[in-house]
Amino acid sequence: MSxxxxxxxxxxxxxxxxxxxxxxxxxxxxxWLASQxxxxxSVAALxxxxxxxLVSDVFATQQNLFNVTRNFAFVAIIAIGMTAVIITGxxxxxxxxxxxxxxxxxxMTMNAGMSIWLAVPLALGVALAVGAFNGMLIAYVGVPSFxxxxxxxxxxxxxxxxxxNNRMVYEFGPDQPQLLWLGGGFVNLPLPLVxxxxxxxxxxxxxxxxxxxxxxxxxxxxxxxxxxxxxxxxAALLTGVPVRRVKLSxxxxxxxxxxxAGILEVGWLGTITTSLGQGMELSVIAAAVIGGANLSGxxxxxxxxxxxxxxxxxxxxxxxxLGISTFWQGSFVGGFIVVAVLFDRLRAxxxxx
Amino acid sequence: xxxxxxxAISKHFxxxxxxxxxxxxxxxxxxxxxxxxxxxxxxxLVRIIAGNFPPSTGTMTMQGRPVVFHRPTxxxxxxxxxxxxxxxxxxxxxxxxxxxxxxxLVHRFGPLRVLNYAAMFRRAGELFAELxxxxxxxxxxxxxxxxxxxxxxxxxxxxxxxxIVLMDEPTAAISVRQVAEVLNLIRxxxxxxxxxxxxxxxxxxxxxxxxRIVVMRRGAKxxxxxxxxxxxxxxxxxxxxxxxxx
Numbered sequence: 054m055s056x057x058x059x060x061x062x063x064x065x066x067x068x069x070x071x072x073x074x075x076x077x078x079x080x081x082x083x084x085w086l087a088s089q090x091x092x093x094x095s096v097a098a099l100x101x102x103x104x105x106x107l108v109s110d111v112f113a114t115q116q117n118l119f120n121v122t123r124n125f126a127f128v129a130i131i132a133i134g135m136t137a138v139i140i141t142g143x144x145x146x147x148x149x150x151x152x153x154x155x156x157x158x159x160x161m162t163m164n165a166g167m168s169i170w171l172a173v174p175l176a177l178g179v180a181l182a183v184g185a186f187n188g189m190l191i192a193y194v195g196v197p198s199f200x201x202x203x204x205x206x207x208x209x210x211x212x213x214x215x216x217x218n219n220r221m222v223y224e225f226g227p228d229q230p231q232l233l234w235l236g237g238g239f240v241n242l243p244l245p246l247v248x249x250x251x252x253x254x255x256x257x258x259x260x261x262x263x264x265x266x267x268x269x270x271x272x273x274x275x276x277x278x279x280x281x282x283x284x285x286x287x288a289a290l291l292t293g294v295p296v297r298r299v300k301l302s303x304x305x306x307x308x309x310x311x312x313x314a315g316i317l318e319v320g321w322l323g324t325i326t327t328s329l330g331q332g333m334e335l336s337v338i339a340a341a342v343i344g345g346a347n348l349s350g351x352x353x354x355x356x357x358x359x360x361x362x363x364x365x366x367x368x369x370x371x372x373x374x375l376g377i378s379t380f381w382q383g384s385f386v387g388g389f390i391v392v393a394v395l396f397d398r399l400r401a402x403x404x405x406x
Numbered sequence: 407x408x409x410x411x412x413x414a415i416s417k418h419f420x421x422x423x424x425x426x427x428x429x430x431x432x433x434x435x436x437x438x439x440x441x442x443x444x445x446x447x448x449x450x451l452v453r454i455i456a457g458n459f460p461p462s463t464g465t466m467t468m469q470g471r472p473v474v475f476h477r478p479t480x481x482x483x484x485x486x487x488x489x490x491x492x493x494x495x496x497x498x499x500x501x502x503x504x505x506x507x508x509x510x511l512v513h514r515f516g517p518l519r520v521l522n523y524a525a526m527f528r529r530a531g532e533l534f535a536e537l538x539x540x541x542x543x544x545x546x547x548x549x550x551x552x553x554x555x556x557x558x559x560x561x562x563x564x565x566x567x568x569x570i571v572l573m574d575e576p577t578a579a580i581s582v583r584q585v586a587e588v589l590n591l592i593r594x595x596x597x598x599x600x601x602x603x604x605x606x607x608x609x610x611x612x613x614x615x616x617x618r619i620v621v622m623r624r625g626a627k628x629x630x631x632x633x634x635x636x637x638x639x640x641x642x643x644x645x646x647x648x649x650x651x652x
Binding site: 271272273274277281283285287289292351352 | 478482490495496497498499508509512520521562
């Protein structure tokens with residue numbers, strides 16, 4: 054069926070409307086990429102990756118890459134949850150403590166002979182409960198997130214100690230193999246031309262959390278409301294966004310990611326002590342910030358959080374492989390945080406004029 | 407029939423009398439300039455209409471029916487929208503996302519609801535075109551001029567087919583060229599039969615668009631007359647108290 058070309062001429066006014074709707078800030082793909090912090094962090098991670106492959110015989114081996122990806126998966130999973138919280142302009146300092154509490158709940162219950170099918174929901178439920186406690190106080194009572202989560206940081210770790218009497222747990226009952234497989238297992242990914250790649254299970258969970266969160270941030274009301282609250286909370290409230298409910302849910306989501314990471318980490322280590330995840334909140338926040346989350350709210354991506362976590366792990370791994378004292382690790386990670394924030398400031402300045 | 411009628415509205419906060427016996431009517435397609443010094447009761451009056459708080463005494467009727475607003479959403483449901491002085495926009499979101507904030511359009515896939523960006527961009531684009539504004543739906547509000555921001559805030563009120571739009575100091579913090587843009591936006595609302603209440607300190611802006619001028623002083627209405635038979639000098643006198651009533 055051919056159409057008369059005259060029929061296809063839009064009525065006057067329509068064309069300009071269409072172009073207005075289609076109009077983006079056209080500055081070319083490269084210019085757009087260059088303005089994305091995630092892009093530069095990816096470049097940095099990639100450069101580090103290439104340099105390390107060249108200078109170290111060990112780095113690019115299957116076994117080392119397997120370790121690197123698995124190690125960073127735990128931080129990256131939580132960094133995604135943290136990014137969601139940071140987008141709303143909040144912070145969650147309790148993630149490391151929630152991780153150990155969730156791990157201890159699954160450790161103690163399975164140690165007592167409980168099935169993994171009950172223990173996992175129980176551990177996640179405890180994590181969600183801590184998140185709900187955080188969220189209630191922050192959203193409904195109006196206590197600053199920094200203060201509330203500083204409190205739960207202390208409470209959750211203390212509960213883990215109470216629960217285990219501060220013992221090390223390494224017997225996980227009849228379902229122990231399943232738990233160890235969950236965190237320590239891997240899936241063989243057959244590839245053409247090269248040997249099959251072993252993908253650690255935590256990385257698969259990370260991919261799942263990444264895809265779900267990435268889609269939710271962009272394509273759901275919940276996701277856009279997180280950005281609205283971080284951009285202008287009063288405006289969100291006045292326009293009818295259920296601000297308090299959204300804030301409650303985001304702290305529960307962040308705790309849930311910490312709970313998932315806790316279960317996986319126990320499965321990987323095959324043991325749990327109450328010192329697990331101590332100080333982890335700092336690496337997680339660092340990953341989120343390096344990945345482009347803005348601590349004043351309103352900006353951040355799930356993918357950025359993962360790239361940020363990857364960069365931190367590559368730095369850590371490279372220092373070990375290059376024989377540099379691991380005492381330098383903090384300096385490098387800290388340096389990247391400062392550079393990331395400086396980068397954000399410079400970008401804000403150049404776009405404001 | 408009057409669109410909105412306020413009958414002897416009074417409001418006191420503790421011992422402070424913010425409004426005393428104010429009566430006011432609004433007709434469809436009418437622009438009313440609400441003027442007065444700081445503390446004269448303009449904001450209190452507008453907040454009562456917008457449902458931020460109820461009056462202490464007095465009644466409101468819309469199209470002949472008595473109405474009571476307990477919350478801003480009650481007023482919104484009745485067809486009253488407000489453009490806040492600070493516009494209540496999120497800088498980090500696009501124009502279209504701001505227009506639809508809290509009222510996003512979605513596709514339903516079973517239990518899943520996925521944002522329908524195409525429809526939101528289209529509707530927002532139509533609204534901006536209706537307002538004769540050059541605002542583009544995908545642009546971030548952060549990068550917009552004051553006039554474009556006003557267009558976004560006003561487009562938001564148009565989503566719900568309002569009957570009355572309240573505007574709090576829309577021209578206070580923008581450039582001269584943008585003021586003209588905003589005044590045009592107000593005229594477009596009026597041409598579509600919407601009643602506009604314009605709170606402003608800027609005499610020329612009010613006289614440029616208002617059909618009627620209402621002047622408040624110390625919580626009372628001291629003047630309510632067509633703009634054509636008043637003058638900036640008279641209104642200044644009324645605001646300061648140099649002229650008692652008109």
